[in-house]
Amino acid sequence: MADQSDVENALVSTITNILYPNGSSSGGVLTQTVKIYRGWPNTASLRADLAAGTLNVTVFPKADTSRNTTRWAEGLVPTGNATPSLTVKVTGTSATFAGSAETGQLAGLLADSLAVVHRTVTGDTPELVAAVLAESIRTQRIAMVNGATVTVPGAGLLLGRIVADQPVIYWTRSQLQQFRISCWCPDPTSRDNVASTIDNALSSASFIALSDGSSGRLRYVATTEFDQSQDAALYRRDLVYSVDYQTTVSNTLPSMIFGDTTLAPLGSGSVTTLLS
Secondary structure, eight states, rough: OOOOHHHHHHEEEEHHHHTOOOOOOOOSSSSEEEEEESSSOOHHHHHHHHHTTTTTEEEOOTTTTTTEESSOOOOOOOOOOOOOEEEEETTTTTTEEEEESSSSSSEEEEETEEEEEOOTTTTHHHHHHHHHHHHHTTTOOOOOEETTEEEEEEESOOOEEEEEEEEEEEEEEEEEEEEEEEEEEHHHHHHHHHHHHHHHHTTTOSEEEOOTEEEEEEEEEEEEOOOOOOOOOEEEEEEEEEEEEEEEEEEEEOOOSOOOOEEOOOTOOEEEEEEE
């Protein structure tokens, strides 16, 4: 799911990529070493870093700046395309199952206007799937099983399908939060260099990617400087950016298996659409 911590992590990751485009183990765009992290710095650690010429960049939520920006009803957004591990091949009036019958799949057969569906469970095999579907067909007509093959004698149409459950995110609300990106530096030059480098890159970005697959709208708010060189050799600039993002919950939902099938029954002028 996406919450405030995910946005903070996304900002840290974005800033890290700005200052270390080839990875943190390689040299960055600045000559000094830069530590980038969430939260407020520890005073003793910060002083030690500044004395050693190491810059700190922190990401911290700005107090009393959160507001609800929900503009529409809750909804679902697909986040992937799961591929079934079970397969089915139809030849004439016979359907043969193969592959792996892992959980989270729907196996279905459509014999003329009769649709039967089985949700795979732990321990299923192609042979068991075939047996279960054949047993369901037998409630209305003849069906035979041979291993993983189901045969429906006299079927004018036999259709086999496999679908897998699909990952989605369910967003429950939207909110805007301002974040303080603080650059803690030992001298004015390094402060100006690191702050301007970050600000120039963020100002050209409209969105930041979040870990759940959604995005947050990124906007510049303000800049503030704090110089305390007499006591701590500290030169600081804060960049304030707002992020409008969705609170989401991850889930997995079943797929429709025969929703697009339209049949014209033999001897009838009517049309039947099957939803299963």
